[in-house]
Amino acid sequence: MEEELYTVSVYTENNIGLLNRISAIFQRRHINVESLNTSASEIDGVSRFTIVVRVTEDQIKKIIGQIDKQIEVIKAYYHRDEDTIYQESCLFKIKSDLLFEERQIQNIIKESNARIVTVNKEFFVLEKSGRKEEIDLLHRELSVFGIMQFTRSGRIAVTKEEMKISKMLQAFNQ
Amino acid sequence: MNTQTENKTQTTIDKTDCISGSEAVIKCLLAEGVDILYGYPGGAIMPVYDELFKYRNEIHHVLTRHEQGATHAAQGYARISGKVGVAMATSGPGATNLVTGLADAQIDSTPMVCITGQVASHLLGSDAFQETDIIGISTPVTKWNHQVTKASEIPEVLAKAFYIAKSGRPGPVLVDITKDAQFEEFDFKYEKCTGVRSYNPVPKIDSAAVLEAAKLINAAKKPMIVWGQGIILGQAEAELKAVIEKGGIPAAWTILGASAIPTSHPLNIGMVGMHGNYAPNMLTNECDVLIAIGMRFDDRVTGNLDTYAKQAKVIHFEIDPAEVDKNVKTDVAVLGNAKTSLQELLPLLQEKTYPEWHNKFKDLYAIEFEKVIKDDLHPTKEGLTMGEVLKEINIQTNGNAAIVSDVGQHQMIACRYAKFNKTKSNITSGGLGTMGFALPAAIGAKMAAPDREVVAIIGDGGYQMTIQELGTIFQQKVPVKIVVLNNEFLGMVRQWQQLFFDKRYASTEMTNPDFVAIAKGYFIDAQKVTKRKDLKAAVKEMIDSDGPYFLEVRVEKEANVFPMIPSGASVSDIRLS
Ligand SMILES: Cc1ncc(C[n+]2csc(CCOP(=O)(O)OP(=O)(O)O)c2C)c(N)n1
Numbered sequence: 001m002e003e004e005l006y007t008v009s010v011y012t013e014n015n016i017g018l019l020n021r022i023s024a025i026f027q028r029r030h031i032n033v034e035s036l037n038t039s040a041s042e043i044d045g046v047s048r049f050t051i052v053v054r055v056t057e058d059q060i061k062k063i064i065g066q067i068d069k070q071i072e073v074i075k076a077y078y079h080r081d082e083d084t085i086y087q088e089s090c091l092f093k094i095k096s097d098l099l100f101e102e103r104q105i106q107n108i109i110k111e112s113n114a115r116i117v118t119v120n121k122e123f124f125v126l127e128k129s130g131r132k133e134e135i136d137l138l139h140r141e142l143s144v145f146g147i148m149q150f151t152r153s154g155r156i157a158v159t160k161e162e163m164k165i166s167k168m169l170q171a172f173n174q
Numbered sequence: 175m176n177t178q179t180e181n182k183t184q185t186t187i188d189k190t191d192c193i194s195g196s197e198a199v200i201k202c203l204l205a206e207g208v209d210i211l212y213g214y215p216g217g218a219i220m221p222v223y224d225e226l227f228k229y230r231n232e233i234h235h236v237l238t239r240h241e242q243g244a245t246h247a248a249q250g251y252a253r254i255s256g257k258v259g260v261a262m263a264t265s266g267p268g269a270t271n272l273v274t275g276l277a278d279a280q281i282d283s284t285p286m287v288c289i290t291g292q293v294a295s296h297l298l299g300s301d302a303f304q305e306t307d308i309i310g311i312s313t314p315v316t317k318w319n320h321q322v323t324k325a326s327e328i329p330e331v332l333a334k335a336f337y338i339a340k341s342g343r344p345g346p347v348l349v350d351i352t353k354d355a356q357f358e359e360f361d362f363k364y365e366k367c368t369g370v371r372s373y374n375p376v377p378k379i380d381s382a383a384v385l386e387a388a389k390l391i392n393a394a395k396k397p398m399i400v401w402g403q404g405i406i407l408g409q410a411e412a413e414l415k416a417v418i419e420k421g422g423i424p425a426a427w428t429i430l431g432a433s434a435i436p437t438s439h440p441l442n443i444g445m446v447g448m449h450g451n452y453a454p455n456m457l458t459n460e461c462d463v464l465i466a467i468g469m470r471f472d473d474r475v476t477g478n479l480d481t482y483a484k485q486a487k488v489i490h491f492e493i494d495p496a497e498v499d500k501n502v503k504t505d506v507a508v509l510g511n512a513k514t515s516l517q518e519l520l521p522l523l524q525e526k527t528y529p530e531w532h533n534k535f536k537d538l539y540a541i542e543f544e545k546v547i548k549d550d551l552h553p554t555k556e557g558l559t560m561g562e563v564l565k566e567i568n569i570q571t572n573g574n575a576a577i578v579s580d581v582g583q584h585q586m587i588a589c590r591y592a593k594f595n596k597t598k599s600n601i602t603s604g605g606l607g608t609m610g611f612a613l614p615a616a617i618g619a620k621m622a623a624p625d626r627e628v629v630a631i632i633g634d635g636g637y638q639m640t641i642q643e644l645g646t647i648f649q650q651k652v653p654v655k656i657v658v659l660n661n662e663f664l665g666m667v668r669q670w671q672q673l674f675f676d677k678r679y680a681s682t683e684m685t686n687p688d689f690v691a692i693a694k695g696y697f698i699d700a701q702k703v704t705k706r707k708d709l710k711a712a713v714k715e716m717i718d719s720d721g722p723y724f725l726e727v728r729v730e731k732e733a734n735v736f737p738m739i740p741s742g743a744s745v746s747d748i749r750l751s
Contacts, residue, residue, distance in 0.1 A: 017320070024314050068495070068496070071317065
């Protein structure tokens with residue numbers, strides 16, 4: 001079976017220690033996590049993990065089973081790229097001189113739909129949200145001029161299909 | 175402070191009461207019906223021990239000689255009683271000494287609650303004296319764990335701990351309580367936990383899957399059942415028996431499934447796996463429908479997965495969805511508790527017998543008997559065999575004993591040859607293979623079932639891993655029977671060295687102490703047998719004795735356990751010599 005990129009969505013109770021349990025599931029199997037994001041979800045008191053991994057479908061099914069089994073996990077799902085709307089976000093810190101002296105930088109910013117967050121005498125900060133490839137492209141283009149600092153977030157994603165978590169929680173409360 | 179006894183069966187204690195966190199711990203244990211716990215004190219758990227002193231008439235604390243012993247004793251207690259075993263330890267080294275028992279209970283699905291003391295919450299993360307991150311350390315080996323830093327959390331967390339430990343697929347839970355939380359006072363109120371919203375312990379049975387399973391079974395020409403501990407944990411022994419008998423289906427067991435159906439049952443065809451019986455292993459690769467019930471296709475059972483039961487349709491009855499298709503791809507998965515699933519299956523089954531198919535098992539048994547069993551049980555050579563010791567124990571206990579075995583050759587021999595009439599009679603470390611398990615586990619087993627004969631079968635290697643628990647046996651006056659089968663080797667490893675490492679016996683020969691003198695040093699009656707003619711009388715003396723008893727039997731030094739599936743080989747490549 002071929003390896004593919006999968007996005008894993010995990011709805012959980014908001015609990016200390018769960019990150020440890022979930023990441024251990026990948027660690028034990030020597031699976032490299034491409035990105036991991038945890039945040040609040042649409043439901044009060046329920047957190048959401050978004051994890052991106054490159055594995056086979058067979059592997060991801062077993063992993064989902066193991067994640068789902070953790071006591072504080074409400075439900076885990078996996079999706080292919082085409083089933084989700086996803087974004088990453090990144091920040092570039094660049095010397096301010098460049099902004100004024102290099103015409104091309106201004107074009108790059110415009111064409112990439114990046115946003116200038118702040119400018120001061122020494123540096124300016126550029127923010128860009130988008131798909132991985134868009135961010136990669138911007139990174140390549142700006143590297144030519146020199147980047148002082150660069151950081152990017154993990155993927156965040158919503159699915160096209162409903163995930164029915166609220167219904168599951170309602171059923172429990174009844 | 176109020177010290178009145180709570181009614182142990184009462185679910186809710188509504189009387190609110192301002193008490194300390196440590197007293198709350200005891201009250202929670204009492205509310206959960208705990209009357210015995212195993213542990214070892216130390217600084218960070220002293221407040222709870224101080225309360226235990228006050229409640230000593232209601233809850234019996236067993237001071238083991240090592241925290242590992244406390245966990246195995248709690249496991250032995252849980253395995254024979256079906257209840258939750260409880261172990262307690264202090265922070266730091268006390269807590270880390272629990273890890274082996276936690277891992278063992280996790281892989282063997284044993285319900286256990288461990289309570290550890292922790293440094294005061296303001297010291298957490300400061301590398302304080304005897305601080306370890308036991309939550310981090312125990313995460314991979316617990317079903318759930320939690321650190322409590324406020325006394326008011328204690329009732330809810332402990333209630334949840336017991337619920338999680340025993341529900342669904344059982345397992346070990348660890349609750350770590352900071353010292354300040356043990357001292358803090360609060361209004362106590364206890365409510366048993368009946369559900370956790372993110373946890374679905376028993377999946378709903380899909381009747382369509384049961385129907386499909388029944389159809390496959392009814393259409394089979396060579397069906398075979400392999401059951402595991404799920405039968406015992408789910409209390410589905412009667413249901414399994416009914417299914418086997420109505421369907422006429424030959425049924426084999428995994429090591430942890432042993433004793434669920436009496437050994438003498440005509441459709442009981444023996445043990446599967448690396449040192450299992452010849453017939454069920456061979457015929458796994460010939461059956462047309464393989465019905466796995468409450469077992470998880472451990473690699474010690476399946477051997478090489480590429481060749482395992484490839485010709486068969488596989489039906490898997492399983493409570494843990496994560497086990498389905500994990501190792502063996504199934505055709506029909508029936509999720510849920512084995513008891514309920516089998517109850518649903520039974521009326522759908524046709525009454526059948528498969529005389530020809532059954533004869534195949536008998537023929538292969540005859541071969542195994544000729545090549546292996548005869549020499550194990552009725553040896554003609556001079557040296558004593560482990561098998562004949564087991565046979566003698568079977569005879570003198572009428573197959574009614576609970577056998578607690580350690581890990582190694584003697585374990586395989588014990589599981590192969592022990593005769594079981596009753597369920598929950600085989601207590602052994604299956605999934606982890608923990609040497610040192612048996613002696614403390616036997617303590618817990620005997621305390622949980624004082625009316626039963628509990629015989630521990632241990633190798634000379636494993637015995638010395640937890641030999642200090644003789645002190646516990648003596649202090650608590652636990653009348654367990656301890657049999658050490660002494661081959662002066664780490665026998666199982668030596669066997670592998672002989673077969674696969676050109677007989678290079680690297681560090682497996684053991685020079686042993688005078689075991690009888692050691693037992694006597696702990697004031698335990700003891701004797702040693704080196705000759706066949708003395709075996710019967712020695713076993714009789716042991717079984718007849720009222721107190722704990724130690725019996726050492728000098729067995730052949732270089733005997734091997736067969737049949738054997740070399741690791742990684744196919745189950746049908748099973749060797750008889
Ligand atoms: C704690 C632990 N350490 C190491 C092992 C590896 N091991 C498995 S069987 C065995 C030999 C056991 O020897 P003994 O207790 O004398 O029993 P025998 O095989 O001779 O019956 C060893 C070392 C283990 N299972 N557990």
